[in-house]
Amino acid sequence: xxxxxxxxxxxxxxxxxxxxxxxxxxxxxxxxxxxxxxxxxxxxxxxxxxxxxxxxxxxxxxxxxxxxxxxxxxxxxxxxxxxxxxxxxxxxxxxxxxxxxxxxxxxxxxxxxxxxxxxxxxxxxxxxxxxxxxxxxxxxxxxxxxxxxxxxxxxxxxxxxxxxxxxxxxxxxxxx
Numbered sequence: 001x002x003x004x005x006x007x008x009x010x011x012x013x014x015x016x017x018x019x020x021x022x023x024x025x026x027x028x029x030x031x032x033x034x035x036x037x038x039x040x041x042x043x044x045x046x047x048x049x050x051x052x053x054x055x056x057x058x059x060x061x062x063x064x065x066x067x068x069x070x071x072x073x074x075x076x077x078x079x080x081x082x083x084x085x086x087x088x089x090x091x092x093x094x095x096x097x098x099x100x101x102x103x104x105x106x107x108x109x110x111x112x113x114x115x116x117x118x119x120x121x122x123x124x125x126x127x128x129x130x131x132x133x134x135x136x137x138x139x140x141x142x143x144x145x146x147x148x149x150x151x152x153x154x155x156x157x158x159x160x161x162x163x164x165x166x167x168x169x170x171x172x173x174x175x176x
Contacts, residue, residue: 029060062097121151
C-alpha cells in the first residue's frame with residue numbers, strides 16, 4: 001500500500017509543493033506613566049490614569065504584532081523599520097505601523113495568514129473590548145487577529161503595575 005502523500009519512486013507526474021508557512025514571534029514592553037494617554041491593542045483607553053511611554057504611542061500589542069510579521073518575512077524588526085531616529089514617527093500610531101508592515105510583508109511576496117497577540121498586565125481589562133480591538137487590528141493588517149490577555153499574579157514589572165508587555169505570533173505564506 002502506498003502512502004497518499006508520498007509519490008512512488010519512478011512516478012512521473014508533477015508534484016506541486018505547498019508553500020510552507022513562516023512563523024514570526026514578536027515581544028514588546030513599555031513602562032506606564034501617570035497622565036499619559038493609554039493606547040493599547042489599537043484602542044484608546046481614556047479612563048485609564050496611566051499610559052505607555054514610548055517614541056510612538058507605546059501600543060505594545062500592535063508593536064509586538066509588527067515584530068512578529070517582520071520576523072516571519074525576514075524583514076528585520078520594528079526598530080530597524082520604524083526607528084526612533086525619525087522625528088516624524090514621534091507619537092505615531094501602532095495601528096499605522098501595523099498597516100505599513102502588512103504592506104511591506106505583501107510587497108515581499110507573502111500573504112498574512114493570521115496574528116495572535118497576548119497582552120500581559122493588570123490593567124486595562126481587555127475582555128470588555130476584545131472584539132473591538134480585534135476588529136481594529138484585523139482591519140489594519142487585512143487578516144484575522146486574535147487577542148488574549150493575562151496577568152502575572154503580582155510578579156515582575158507587569159504585576160507591580162509598572163508596565164505592560166505583549167507577545168505575538170504571526171503566520172504568513174509565500175505567494176506563488
